[in-house]
Amino acid sequence: MAATPAADSRLLVIYASETGNAMDAAERVGRQAERGGCPAVDVLPMDSFDPSCLPSERFVVFVVSTTGQGDPPDSMKGFWRYLLKKNLGARWLEGVRYAVFGLGDSGYQKYNFAAKKLDKRLLHLGAEPIIQVGLGDDQHPSGYEGALDPWLLSLWESLNQTTPSLLPRMYDIINPDLSVLGDAKVEVIYHSSDEAQQDSNLLDFKNLIQRARSMSPSLQFYNNDKEPHYMLQMVSNRCLTKENSDRDVRHFELENPSSGITYQVGDALEILPSQSPSAVDSFIERCKLDPDCYITVRAKDRVKISKGSLLKDRIKLKTFVALTMDVASASPRRYFFEVMSFFATAEHEKEKLQYFASPEGRDDLYQYNQKEGRTILEVLDDFPSVQMPFEWLVQLTPPLKKRAFSISSSPLAKPNQIHLTVSIVSWRTPFKRMRRGLCSSWLAGLNPNEENLIPCWVHHGSLPPPHPSTPLILIGPGTGCAPFCAFVAERAAQSTSEATAPILFFFGCRNQENDFLYKDFWYAHAHDQGVLSSKNGGGFFVAFSRDQPQKVYVQHRIREQSARVWNLLKSGAAIYIAGSSTKMPADVTAALEEVICQETGCSEEEASIWLRKLERNGKFHTETWS
Amino acid sequence: MAATVAEALAVTDELALPLRAVGDLAAAAGVSREEVVVITQCASLGGKLPFDDASVGSVLAVIKKVENLGDLFITEISRVLKAGGMVLIQSSPSDQDPNNSIQRKLLLGGFVDVQASAASSQDSEHSVTIKAKKVSWSLGSSFPLKKATKGLPKIQIDDDSELIDEDSLLTEDDLKKPELPVVGDCEVGATRKACKNCTCGRAEAEEKVEKLNLTSEQINNPQSACGNCGLGDAFRCGTCPYRGLPAFKPGEKIALPGNFLAADM
Numbered sequence: 001m002a003a004t005p006a007a008d009s010r011l012l013v014i015y016a017s018e019t020g021n022a023m024d025a026a027e028r029v030g031r032q033a034e035r036g037g038c039p040a041v042d043v044l045p046m047d048s049f050d051p052s053c054l055p056s057e058r059f060v061v062f063v064v065s066t067t068g069q070g071d072p073p074d075s076m077k078g079f080w081r082y083l084l085k086k087n088l089g090a091r092w093l094e095g096v097r098y099a100v101f102g103l104g105d106s107g108y109q110k111y112n113f114a115a116k117k118l119d120k121r122l123l124h125l126g127a128e129p130i131i132q133v134g135l136g137d138d139q140h141p142s143g144y145e146g147a148l149d150p151w152l153l154s155l156w157e158s159l160n161q162t163t164p165s166l167l168p169r170m171y172d173i174i175n176p177d178l179s180v181l182g183d184a185k186v187e188v189i190y191h192s193s194d195e196a197q198q199d200s201n202l203l204d205f206k207n208l209i210q211r212a213r214s215m216s217p218s219l220q221f222y223n224n225d226k227e228p229h230y231m232l233q234m235v236s237n238r239c240l241t242k243e244n245s246d247r248d249v250r251h252f253e254l255e256n257p258s259s260g261i262t263y264q265v266g267d268a269l270e271i272l273p274s275q276s277p278s279a280v281d282s283f284i285e286r287c288k289l290d291p292d293c294y295i296t297v298r299a300k301d302r303v304k305i306s307k308g309s310l311l312k313d314r315i316k317l318k319t320f321v322a323l324t325m326d327v328a329s330a331s332p333r334r335y336f337f338e339v340m341s342f343f344a345t346a347e348h349e350k351e352k353l354q355y356f357a358s359p360e361g362r363d364d365l366y367q368y369n370q371k372e373g374r375t376i377l378e379v380l381d382d383f384p385s386v387q388m389p390f391e392w393l394v395q396l397t398p399p400l401k402k403r404a405f406s407i408s409s410s411p412l413a414k415p416n417q418i419h420l421t422v423s424i425v426s427w428r429t430p431f432k433r434m435r436r437g438l439c440s441s442w443l444a445g446l447n448p449n450e451e452n453l454i455p456c457w458v459h460h461g462s463l464p465p466p467h468p469s470t471p472l473i474l475i476g477p478g479t480g481c482a483p484f485c486a487f488v489a490e491r492a493a494q495s496t497s498e499a500t501a502p503i504l505f506f507f508g509c510r511n512q513e514n515d516f517l518y519k520d521f522w523y524a525h526a527h528d529q530g531v532l533s534s535k536n537g538g539g540f541f542v543a544f545s546r547d548q549p550q551k552v553y554v555q556h557r558i559r560e561q562s563a564r565v566w567n568l569l570k571s572g573a574a575i576y577i578a579g580s581s582t583k584m585p586a587d588v589t590a591a592l593e594e595v596i597c598q599e600t601g602c603s604e605e606e607a608s609i610w611l612r613k614l615e616r617n618g619k620f621h622t623e624t625w626s
Numbered sequence: 627m628a629a630t631v632a633e634a635l636a637v638t639d640e641l642a643l644p645l646r647a648v649g650d651l652a653a654a655a656g657v658s659r660e661e662v663v664v665i666t667q668c669a670s671l672g673g674k675l676p677f678d679d680a681s682v683g684s685v686l687a688v689i690k691k692v693e694n695l696g697d698l699f700i701t702e703i704s705r706v707l708k709a710g711g712m713v714l715i716q717s718s719p720s721d722q723d724p725n726n727s728i729q730r731k732l733l734l735g736g737f738v739d740v741q742a743s744a745a746s747s748q749d750s751e752h753s754v755t756i757k758a759k760k761v762s763w764s765l766g767s768s769f770p771l772k773k774a775t776k777g778l779p780k781i782q783i784d785d786d787s788e789l790i791d792e793d794s795l796l797t798e799d800d801l802k803k804p805e806l807p808v809v810g811d812c813e814v815g816a817t818r819k820a821c822k823n824c825t826c827g828r829a830e831a832e833e834k835v836e837k838l839n840l841t842s843e844q845i846n847n848p849q850s851a852c853g854n855c856g857l858g859d860a861f862r863c864g865t866c867p868y869r870g871l872p873a874f875k876p877g878e879k880i881a882l883p884g885n886f887l888a889a890d891m
Contacts (some may be wrong), residue, residue, distance in 0.1 A: 084789040120795040382858035431870030613781040
């Protein structure tokens with residue numbers, strides 16, 4: 001690390017982000033601190049900061065997200081594990097002043113757990129809070145910013161009062177001068193056509209993805225696998241729901257045309273979606289860019305590299321936009337509108353953009369932008385006088401992200417194939433505009449009979465593969481059944497060569513006629529000597545929630561099978577839950593607690609503690625999505 | 627000799643018993659040394675002790691040859707001991723681990739509280755002493771069996787003891803769901819819908835908004851009194867009939883997106 005300024009005059013902002021929101025919030029903290037005259041501001045991801053150096057810091061702001069399961073984000077795990085060491089004394093962080101802001105969603109059961117735990121732990125280690133922990137909530141009418149704005153104001157006021165040398169200009173934060181714009185953090189180098197002609201070979205697509213995504217500064221924060229592990233060919237695209245049903249769930253089968261695929265059940269497949277060529281062309285035309293010129297993009301803080309390296313790193317502008325910048329799906333962040341206001345030449349557009357970027361306009365911006373799912377292209381079209389330089393567009397356009405799907409096939413049952421179970425995302429906004437998920441809609445539109453190579457990465461998911469001798473209790477309504485297709489297929493394959501423990505599986509859907517996913521698959525394994533067969537101690541139970549006047553969900557089925565569930569639990573079963581994050585995991589957990597109370601006579605609190613011990617012992621796993 | 631009752635009995639398979647051993651037993655049994663009955667060369671008895679059932683308070687057995695300590699002998703000691711009586715067995719190990727075999731014999735013979743300890747011996751030989759107790763009820767007595775409670779099976783947490791339990795950092799307040807701010811204004815068009823038992827008039831106002839349908843005239847020849855309708859959703863007001871449509875120029879036909887007129891089933 002370079003020479004560090006004196007800790008007494010530095011504000012360190014450390015973020016742990018899952019989807020990029022915490023990074024965005026942390027950068028905003030940094031910008032406002034600089035605006036307020038802070039002598040030195042550093043904004044760092046948590047996994048690039050050595051936690052043993054924390055006692056030497058004086059002012060630290062933490063911005064942390066919480067994943068759906070209440071876990072800290074991946075970039076926080078190492079830092080957090082260090083902080084949990086028992087040998088850190090109660091005065092280890094004496095002299096450190098800190099503030100914590102958490103980004104969460106109260107729709108999840110473990111709301112902002114990462115931020116709450118971090119705040120308590122820092123306090124126990126002797127650090128002094130500057131202000132109370134702030135808890136952002138996606139359910140708030142303004143999103144997490146509804147809590148961030150007043151929290152930031154409180155933070156700056158407190159720092160300005162206690163340490164005016166750190167934050168001398170409170171006025172400039174409250175009344176920012178929007179006619180002054182800082183420099184972009186991104187640099188774009190354009191190459192002449194003479195240099196470009198030397199490298200006109202058609203490049204391998206996989207390598208092209210790696211080069212483009214390695215170059216994009218906004219993608220450096222995400223995981224480091226820029227080159228796809230596989231380029232898979234789609235060989236099957238099948239509807240699992242009825243044609244006229246309001247939901248469209250597809251079964252995709254992907255194959256590796258060259259060699260084998262290595263994965264295990266419980267893994268997740270990450271897919272880089274392809275953007276519509278017409279959308280990319282519209283973006284390039286709207287921003288008056290040359291699609292065929294060659295560029296090199298890099299962050300400005302990087303060390304200068306030689307001219308030869310620049311030649312090697314160049315890429316066509318259109319390719320860079322298509323592979324790294326999400327122009328037609330993701331919404332821009334608030335700072336995008338602030339920078340747009342600087343480049344707006346029409347007065348009514350400039351006023352509206354400045355209003356959107358201000359605290360007064362926050363709710364209207366949220367309604368116009370986030371609630372409506374505006375894309376970069378739509379926002380730019382609504383403000384035609386704005387012509388942003390390309391480096392600002394590179395910095396502020398949301399990166400094109402990979403999407404993760406639970407793998408629903410078993411490598412034992414289907415070597416060289418990966419199956420996915422995908423709900424095609426589409427919804428209507430409050431203004432009745434139709435929006436579609438980028439990746440799911442693109443996958444649904446692929447024709448298995450044509451060549452369509454899909455960039456894929458295999459990663460571990462939240463569900464570790466179980467040992468064949470461990471009994472399983474699986475709860476997976478809707479597309480939550482996807483990973484359990486893999487579990488059942490894997491155990492069926494294992495049972496041909498070794499003894500396997502039974503499986504109880506609870507599935508739920510709306511109607512038996514419309515969306516009973518993989519119906520034949522489950523029934524095949526529930527018959528005779530299948531792994532779900534009741535003769536083998538297993539079971540398959542379905543809850544149809546809309547086939548009768550009263551609601552029947554998976555938790556009702558669990559209560560009905562109380563004795564069976566408990567018999568498996570006391571013989572060492574593992575519990576896996578997968579599906580929607582809203583109410584299902586909490587309801588299922590409550591049903592399991594009820595089962596334990598009923599079968600053993602213990603109290604509800606004892607049952608709850610027992611389940612938590614089961615979770616800590618690695619026998620209770622949850623994978624949910626919103 | 628034909629004693630049938632004794633407070634303490636010392637038996638050995640040797641020709642003589644050291645006085646120290648007799649003293650040990652007397653101290654453990656709480657009697658004087660003169661009250662200890664001594665039997666030597668007990669192997670010649672053929673496994674029988676000349677005492678009545680439950681007539682001896684405690685027994686010390688100093689056995690050199692472990693083979694002489696058979697199951698039959700253990701049973702005989704148990705027979706003559708009173709309920710709750712104590713037995714001490716001292717032996718010199720000739721094999722690797724006589725403790726286990728002697729303890730096992732005592733357990734199988736019905737003794738409880740079996741303990742082993744290395745005796746403090748001034749002899750050149752190293753010996754072990756095993757202490758056990760006869761059960762505290764007499765033959766033929768009975769007591770009711772209590773039903774075992776169906777408890778929760780114990781979960782063995784192979785925990786990394788270097789780290790604290792992070793769940794202990796959370797309090798009851800942390801587990802509660804937050805209260806979302808109530809939208810105070812009754813602005814129609816805001817995210818929240820009117821309550822079913824609406825009394826503030828919002829429901830009626832919402833019905834008015836839903837009736838704002840675009841006519842073909844509005845689509846083919848859009849006009850705007852405020853001048854903002856054509857600029858796009860960023861500039862339109864909450865009740866603008868053109869909300870959700872792309873920007874347009876006044877007087878020109880609005881190009882609708884392909885999916886706009888799809889049914890809302």
